[in-house]
Amino acid sequence: MQMMTGIEERVRAISESLPEKDGALIPLLQRVQCDQGYLSPSAVEAVAEELGLSESSVYGVATFYAEFKLLRPGRHHIKVCLGTSCYLRGGRDLLGHLCRKLGIVPGSTSEDGKFSLETVACLGCCSRSPTMAIDDIIHGDLSVAEADSILAGLD
Amino acid sequence: MKRASDPQALKEIRKEAEREWLEMLNGDLPLICTGLSTCGISAKACEIQTAIESLLQEQGVAFRSMKVGCLGLCYAEPLIYIKMPNWPLVCYGHLSQDNSAMLVESALNNKINNINHLILGSIDLPEIKASPVPGLPSIWDHPMIKPQVRIAMRNCGLIDPENILHYIARGGYSALTRALTMEPEAVIDEVNISGLRGRGGAGFPTATKWEFCRRAKGEEKYLICNADEGDPGAFMDRSILEGDPHAVLEGMLIAAQAIGCHKGYIYCRAEYPLALRRLEIALREARELSLLGNDILGSGLNFDISIKEGAGAFVCGEETALMASIEGRRGMPRTRPPFPANSGLWGKPTNINNVETLANLPHIINQGGKWYSTFGVGRSRGTKTLALAGAVRRPGLIEVPMGMTLRQIVFEIGGGIPGDRACKGVLTGGPSGGCIPSSSLDVAVDYESLTEKGSIMGSGSMIIIDEGTCIVDLARFFLNFTQAESCGKCTPCRIGTRQMLAILEKISRGEAVIEDISRLEGLADAVKKGSLCGLGATAPNPILTTLKYFRGEFEEHILNRICPSLVCRNLIAFSIDQERCKGCGKCQESCPAGAISGDIKEAHVIDQYACIKCGACLAACPEKFSAVVNRADGKGVVPCT
Numbered sequence: 001m002q003m004m005t006g007i008e009e010r011v012r013a014i015s016e017s018l019p020e021k022d023g024a025l026i027p028l029l030q031r032v033q034c035d036q037g038y039l040s041p042s043a044v045e046a047v048a049e050e051l052g053l054s055e056s057s058v059y060g061v062a063t064f065y066a067e068f069k070l071l072r073p074g075r076h077h078i079k080v081c082l083g084t085s086c087y088l089r090g091g092r093d094l095l096g097h098l099c100r101k102l103g104i105v106p107g108s109t110s111e112d113g114k115f116s117l118e119t120v121a122c123l124g125c126c127s128r129s130p131t132m133a134i135d136d137i138i139h140g141d142l143s144v145a146e147a148d149s150i151l152a153g154l155d
Numbered sequence: 156m157k158r159a160s161d162p163q164a165l166k167e168i169r170k171e172a173e174r175e176w177l178e179m180l181n182g183d184l185p186l187i188c189t190g191l192s193t194c195g196i197s198a199k200a201c202e203i204q205t206a207i208e209s210l211l212q213e214q215g216v217a218f219r220s221m222k223v224g225c226l227g228l229c230y231a232e233p234l235i236y237i238k239m240p241n242w243p244l245v246c247y248g249h250l251s252q253d254n255s256a257m258l259v260e261s262a263l264n265n266k267i268n269n270i271n272h273l274i275l276g277s278i279d280l281p282e283i284k285a286s287p288v289p290g291l292p293s294i295w296d297h298p299m300i301k302p303q304v305r306i307a308m309r310n311c312g313l314i315d316p317e318n319i320l321h322y323i324a325r326g327g328y329s330a331l332t333r334a335l336t337m338e339p340e341a342v343i344d345e346v347n348i349s350g351l352r353g354r355g356g357a358g359f360p361t362a363t364k365w366e367f368c369r370r371a372k373g374e375e376k377y378l379i380c381n382a383d384e385g386d387p388g389a390f391m392d393r394s395i396l397e398g399d400p401h402a403v404l405e406g407m408l409i410a411a412q413a414i415g416c417h418k419g420y421i422y423c424r425a426e427y428p429l430a431l432r433r434l435e436i437a438l439r440e441a442r443e444l445s446l447l448g449n450d451i452l453g454s455g456l457n458f459d460i461s462i463k464e465g466a467g468a469f470v471c472g473e474e475t476a477l478m479a480s481i482e483g484r485r486g487m488p489r490t491r492p493p494f495p496a497n498s499g500l501w502g503k504p505t506n507i508n509n510v511e512t513l514a515n516l517p518h519i520i521n522q523g524g525k526w527y528s529t530f531g532v533g534r535s536r537g538t539k540t541l542a543l544a545g546a547v548r549r550p551g552l553i554e555v556p557m558g559m560t561l562r563q564i565v566f567e568i569g570g571g572i573p574g575d576r577a578c579k580g581v582l583t584g585g586p587s588g589g590c591i592p593s594s595s596l597d598v599a600v601d602y603e604s605l606t607e608k609g610s611i612m613g614s615g616s617m618i619i620i621d622e623g624t625c626i627v628d629l630a631r632f633f634l635n636f637t638q639a640e641s642c643g644k645c646t647p648c649r650i651g652t653r654q655m656l657a658i659l660e661k662i663s664r665g666e667a668v669i670e671d672i673s674r675l676e677g678l679a680d681a682v683k684k685g686s687l688c689g690l691g692a693t694a695p696n697p698i699l700t701t702l703k704y705f706r707g708e709f710e711e712h713i714l715n716r717i718c719p720s721l722v723c724r725n726l727i728a729f730s731i732d733q734e735r736c737k738g739c740g741k742c743q744e745s746c747p748a749g750a751i752s753g754d755i756k757e758a759h760v761i762d763q764y765a766c767i768k769c770g771a772c773l774a775a776c777p778e779k780f781s782a783v784v785n786r787a788d789g790k791g792v793v794p795c796t
Contacts, residue, residue: 027463085387
């Protein structure tokens, strides 16, 4: 129960720091996720409590939008872009390679907790495709070998 | 900081801003500008900037440093502009750690002959004072820029987007001053004369939209800037927000004055962290100068703007879904009427405009609607920003008068197709658009002509495809996207997109029968007619245009089980030419499936049942041997499990 109190307090503090109270659910979920790394069941419960909503309505929103993660991500989060340009220019091969290398499928985390992988539809950097973002830093014009060396440089 | 409490105070701020701007451009110190938008940063512009600036520091050279947004020449990134005293501002591209020392050395000594291959041209602005340099080309004559007319992108890549004074020095917020002296109806009239239509995709006349909202009953009205650029392949809104955010804010202020709104929102997707950060800075700066808030420029207009971060849903580009998302709900569209102009955000009259639409407004007010309407053709007036990507030599962002042909855009501006491949077509309008075949490249790029061809203008994404792209795979890719992004509210879209995808997957696996084509057409028709919102209604477009222009390729997949472009994995086989293989073992090393066997210096063999068709062996085989081949002759092809 100690942990529950912790997350509730944290959610309350974040909620109070929101500039606007109207339509607060999505900004609150975004900030809680930013703070905690993902939306744990206890975080969702605390958000529901804070805004006077049912947990199912909070889950309804959290599962609708691609941004929200309900599972703990890895220490490094990889987003492989599969927008049209990246898909056509090698993004699919890059994704296949990373899946094999890390032994995971998009939407999951490697066993050692180091990497998590997801696909996104367009990082808006099409002129440099194929692209991927690691911890929100976008790398463009990527070959499989370059992707490998970027991953190798991470702790 | 001084506040722009009235037009006179803004004038004084402008005077000071101009002085600083000119001092920076024409002063005694070298000026180093770095293109720091998302595309530049992904090309390591930050590292190059650090390398160049530390070289200058090592040499004890004092200089000024400035960040700029994206000029649109993304293919040449990272870009650095250097201006030596009395010299033009020269734009250099294709920079790397290897050539930055040479760049500094040559530029400092004005010996640019050594670095001709890095020069893209001199950025000649009227306010720059410089002696002409013989042989130095102007950037405005660059083949990618010359045919352009830059209105929405006027300042992109030229000013520091995090400094409101740069925007003001280049005439910023003068259109607002002017609009505030006009009657709201006169502002709407001016926009009407310009012929401006919504740049987000639908192309609805902006002035008409404003008029609806202005006339709607209610004291409280909202203005929303739609910056939820979810269309894969589109990055014009990101570039404008990262390069010239105040143009969008000024556009919003003009719209607010015309419609009578006091509260605005910018709904920007979370995948654009840099755009969001620059918007926040721009809002803070505008508030500090009292260009947002109460009694703006002493006119009595009260208006402020909040940012709402999207959470990743393509359907939120649709107006009613976007509003549901701002309200904190699942972003699901609803039936119209009531239209947002009468009942929008929180049930109040609401007007939604796209980023590019808004960025055009200051220039329409300053130079007149008539001036703007001199560009363009027919009912498509003005310019359109287009994002070029895919199989093109010069990917990047351009702004051209509407009516230019697709051929001119791809070959003249984009430089044609890389390698010795042929152009197969151009995808316009993203997943809601279609594929225009290379035989129709003379089509004019305007709303009506593209629609006639079965595609749409959409937000302006243009992805060029070459003969290595499989049309069936492409249609499958788009349907996979729309199917995943369908909000699930209405049946035709929820189930129809899934069924269309299932048929396309069958075709690409080589398991379809010829009747599946007519099933696909029937479903496409039903989804088009029966869907609630634009996402569903346009989702069949990629299928319908590809069937119209590339039917033979579908039939080839179905009747002969052949993928002519060597893409669909179940219809291709990788094998090793026993004559050519010298047994170097590179393919064996690269194979993640352990499917290749053979001794060193002996010809290798691929076990077709173990092969996962990743293509790693083809990439690994040295060019001088070229022993690994990708076949689609239907012989010995084993489907992937």
